[in-house]
Amino acid sequence: MFSPxxxxxxxxxxxxxxxxxxxxxxxxxxALANSTTRKQRLVVIFSPNGxxxxxxxxxxxxxxxELPESVAPLAPFKDRLLFLKGVSDRxxxxxxxxxxxxxxxxxxxxxxPGNIQGxxxxxxGWASGISVDQEIKTFLQSRPETRTRFGSLEFGVxxxxxxxxxxxxxxxxxxxxxxxxxxxxxxxxxxxxxxxxQANLGSILDDVLDDLKRLEANVSPRDRQLIEEHASFVRAMxxxxxxxxxxxxxxxxxVLEPGLRHENDQMPQLTKQQTDLLVHSFAADFNRIxxxxxxxxxxxxxxRWAGVEEGHHELSHEPDSNESxxxxxxxxxxxxxxxxxxxxxxxxxxxxxxxxGSLLDNTLVVWTNELGQGNSHTLDNIPFVMIGNAPGFKxxxxxxxxxxxxxxxxxxIAHAFGHHLDRFGNPDYCKDGPLTGIA
Numbered sequence: 289m290f291s292p293x294x295x296x297x298x299x300x301x302x303x304x305x306x307x308x309x310x311x312x313x314x315x316x317x318x319a320l321a322n323s324t325t326r327k328q329r330l331v332v333i334f335s336p337n338g339x340x341x342x343x344x345x346x347x348x349x350x351x352x353x354e355l356p357e358s359v360a361p362l363a364p365f366k367d368r369l370l371f372l373k374g375v376s377d378r379x380x381x382x383x384x385x386x387x388x389x390x391x392x393x394x395x396x397x398x399x400x401p402g403n404i405q406g407x408x409x410x411x412x413g414w415a416s417g418i419s420v421d422q423e424i425k426t427f428l429q430s431r432p433e434t435r436t437r438f439g440s441l442e443f444g445v446x447x448x449x450x451x452x453x454x455x456x457x458x459x460x461x462x463x464x465x466x467x468x469x470x471x472x473x474x475x476x477x478x479x480x481x482x483x484x485x486q487a488n489l490g491s492i493l494d495d496v497l498d499d500l501k502r503l504e505a506n507v508s509p510r511d512r513q514l515i516e517e518h519a520s521f522v523r524a525m526x527x528x529x530x531x532x533x534x535x536x537x538x539x540x541x542x543v544l545e546p547g548l549r550h551e552n553d554q555m556p557q558l559t560k561q562q563t564d565l566l567v568h569s570f571a572a573d574f575n576r577i578x579x580x581x582x583x584x585x586x587x588x589x590x591x592r593w594a595g596v597e598e599g600h601h602e603l604s605h606e607p608d609s610n611e612s613x614x615x616x617x618x619x620x621x622x623x624x625x626x627x628x629x630x631x632x633x634x635x636x637x638x639x640x641x642x643x644x645g646s647l648l649d650n651t652l653v654v655w656t657n658e659l660g661q662g663n664s665h666t667l668d669n670i671p672f673v674m675i676g677n678a679p680g681f682k683x684x685x686x687x688x689x690x691x692x693x694x695x696x697x698x699x700x701i702a703h704a705f706g707h708h709l710d711r712f713g714n715p716d717y718c719k720d721g722p723l724t725g726i727a
Contacts, residue, residue, distance in 0.1 A: 326644055328678065328705055329570055329651040331631070332394065332421055333580045334457055335624040336587040337604035338659035339671050343618040345373050346686040353686040358621040361629040362675065367684040368632075368648070370674035370726065374689030375697055376660075377667040378717055383412030385665040387453040389658025390585035393670075394419035395459055396695040396713020404453050412453055416462040417713055420698045425577045427707040440577035441569055443475065443562045444468030446555050447584055455584040457658075468581045472561035479569060480522075496522055514571075514641055521568050552590055559627050567634045570647050580631075582624060585658045594623045604662025617662070628655055632675050652678035652704065670694060678704040682727050689725075693717035700726060 339358060346353035353371070355363055362369055379388055381398035384406030391399050395415040402413020418426075421440060428434040447470045448455050456465035469475045480496060500519045504512050559582075566578050583589050588599035596603070596616045603620070606613035635648035644650065653675040660669035668691055674681060680703055695717040702709050703722050711718035 327573070327576065327640065327642075327650050329576045329578075329647070330421060330424060330678075330701065330705070331566070331578045331580060331651060331653045333582070333628055333631075333653065333655045334390070334393070335582045335621070335655070335657055336390075336585050336659075337600050338657060338662035338666075339621050340614050340617050341661060341669070343614075344621065344671065345669075346371055349686050349688050351685050358618050359625050359673065361622065361626045362632075362673075364629070365632050365636075365675055368675055368677065369685075370681055370683050371686040372672040372674070372689065372697065372723075372726070373669055373687065374692060375670055375672050375694045375723075376691045377670050378691075378693045378695075379667075379714060381412070382410045383453060384409040385667055386585040386658060387412055389667060389670075390455075390457045391415040391453050392713075393457055393656060393658055393694075394421060394579075394698070396420070396693075396698050396717065397462075398714065399453060400463060402453070406453075414453060414456070414463045414465050415459050417459065418461050419457065419459040420701055420712060421458060421577050421579055422460050422466070423709075423712065424702055424705050424707055427702075427705065428576055434576065436573055436575050438478075438569075438575040440579070441475070441478075441566070441575045442466055442468040442579050442581070443566055444470030444581040445558050445562055445583070446470065446552070446587070446589055447581055454586055457581060458579050468579065470558070470562075470581075472558060472565060475562065475565050479565065479572075479574060511641075518568070518572065521564070553592065555589060555591075556593055560630070563627065563631050563634065566631070567638060567647065570635070570651070571638050571641075573641070582627075591620055591623055594619045596620060601662070607663055625655075628653065628675070635676070648676050651676045652681065652701070654701070672697060680704045680722075680727050687725065689723075692723060696720060696723040699723070 343356045344358040346355065348354065355366065377389060377392055379392040379396065379398055381388070382401055383391065383399045383404070387404065387406045388399060392415060395417045397415060397417035400413040400416050401411070403411050404413060405411045425440040429436075429439045442458055447468050451465070451467065456467065458466040458468070460466055469478065497519055500515050500522075504515050507515070562580070566580065569575055569578070583600070586601045588601045590597060590599050596619055598616065600620055603613050603617055608614065632648055632653060635651055636646050638647045639645070640647060640650065655671065655673040655675070657671045660666040660671070672694070674683065677683060678701075680700060695713045698712045699709060699718060700722040702712060
């Protein structure tokens with residue numbers, strides 16, 4: 289077992305470059321002495337504009353429940369699912385419900401007064417506290433045995449360039465929003481080294497692959513398998529980037545660089561690339577925490593690939609009596625669910641480096657939204673669906689609560705990571721402690 293100093297010395301003597309170093313440092317045989325600690329990871333996924341309750345929430349409670357249309361793609365993970373109906377965002381104050389919905393979602397605390405006007409509500413600014421993902425990240429990064437290169441990574445797809453209360457859900461502290469990275473090439477650069485342009489991408493990837501080959505002859509068989517898998521991913525990424533330059537679709541195709549996120553019809557491709565990067569960041573142990581933000585609160589993506597021509601936010605305002613709109617909204621949420629199912633499948637297919645099952649076995653995926661339903665703008669029954677595994681959460685069941693504050697769920701998530709806070713966000717909604725009945 290290598291010490292931190294000898295580990296770096298070994299890699300330096302092999303001539304491993306900066307681009308491959310973060311992955312190499314996390315190989316099991318080169319890990320810290322306490323690497324036997326079971327890893328725990330968190331992914332929070334946001335999709336906007338509420339849901340269609342009748343096609344989203346199971347009618348049944350307990351372990352015997354049926355999956356309605358919107359969530360049917362999660363059927364392969366039914367024994368790893370936890371539906372939490374009745375969890376409500378009780379945070380009041382300034383801002384419209386879309387603003388408070390996303391800004392208070394992970395922070396559990398009011399927005400600052402500000403000058404962003406939402407509908408007829410009072411204007412507001414940024415959230416006034418840290419988000420739970422960053423709270424857990426800080427806790428994990430403070431401990432040598434759980435510290436990683438990045439701590440957390442913030443992914444996005446089709447997030448607007450503008451920065452306002454509707455576009456941010458992650459906060460490093462009050463008044464300090466963190467913008468998600470919604471360009472997969474930019475995220476790739478963050479993970480594997482910054483590059484000036486795509487012209488030199490191939491040579492840098494070649495250097496990484498050369499480093500990985502150099503490592504193969506000097507590590508254990510288990511590490512060798514991980515290196516081979518990582519090398520395959522790097523090569524596939526190179527080929528995908530190269531092929532995107534030559535796609536023929538009858539019109540000019542922009543390269544994946546800043547600005548592509550505004551290309552609505554590229555959303556499926558961007559989502560897959562970002563998802564694959566997220567999974568590989570976990571496999572390489574670059575981070576234990578990730579967020580994935582689809583568009584933004586009031587997001588207006590037009591999901592033509594799912595047979596929906598209208599913008600999502602526009603449709604979400606239609607009354608329940610508009611059956612056509614309800615069907616289209618169900619298609620939209622089902623598409624989001626399909627992307628989450630793909631993420632979970634990739635996590636399930638990826639073994640842990642230490643042999644303790646798959647990545648999904650040690651990951652809690654949380655799918656949520658800023659509203660309970662779009663046409664009423666309610667903050668009751670905020671969608672919270674858990675997939676995977678975490679201490680304190682009994683999966684494979686559908687539960688219903690009576691307007692319980694979502695702060696208590698945020699506390700439960702923190703406790704699952706060993707961070708035993710007494711309160712999180714607004715203390716008025718933490719008096720009863722973590723959410724009970726979920727274990």
